[in-house]
Amino acid sequence: MQYRIEVTIGLKDGMLDPAAATIKKALEHLGYPTDSLQMQKKFIIDLNEASSDEAYGKVDEMCKRLLANPVIHNYNIVIEESV
Amino acid sequence: MQYRIEVTIGLKDGMLDPAAATIKKALEHLGYPTDSLQMQKKFIIDLNEASSDEAYGKVDEMCKRLLANPVIHNYNIVIEESV
Incomplete structure (x- = not known):
């Protein structure tokens, strides 16, 4: 079965994000407070797995091993079947 | 009225994305084809505007002037009222 998985990765609450702070400030300077x-970062992954549980498991491992840093990031996985 | 706006920015179809290609390859090497x-990049913006139309207009300008590059990026704006 073909699945499309959306992984959203963001910093945990309380972590500083200097890039976001800089963009916020730049928007203020342009007149957009x-x-x-x-x-956040978003990955859209197409995967062929036997079941959505297996797809979830695979993507969860991808996040832990490469896509996210579990020490500082939260991540969220949304799976849907592709048509 | 308080609004929470989610802006998702991605490359247009046909644009090369070397970063994504590198991550895809790294996942393959780890055993996750x-x-x-x-x-994609996602911004979550809290904004105080009179109406959702005005909030949309503001965020659309932000995208055009700073957040996205309309030549190479598509962007999508989702607005909801904050409680």
Whole structure:
């Protein structure tokens, strides 16, 4: 079965994000003040697995081993069957 | 009114993404072959505006002027009212 998996990776609460802070400040300078601005990374992965559980397991391992740093990142995995 | 806006920015179809290609290859080396892997950037912005139309307009300008490069990026804006 073909699955499309969306992985969203962001910093855990309380972690500093200088890149996001810089963009927030740049937007202010351009005349667009915001109350808060967070940045996340998103991966869209197409995978062929026997079941959605297996796809989830694979992607969870990918996150732990390469895509995210579990010490500082939260990640969220959303799976849907591709047509 | 307080709004939370999610902006997702990705490369247009046909644009090369060497970073995504590298991660795809690294996953293969770790034993996780994928059929395709795309990377996107996501901004979560909290904004105080009179209406969701105004919030949309502001964020659309932010994308055009700073967050995205309209020549190479597609972007998608999702607005919801914060409680």
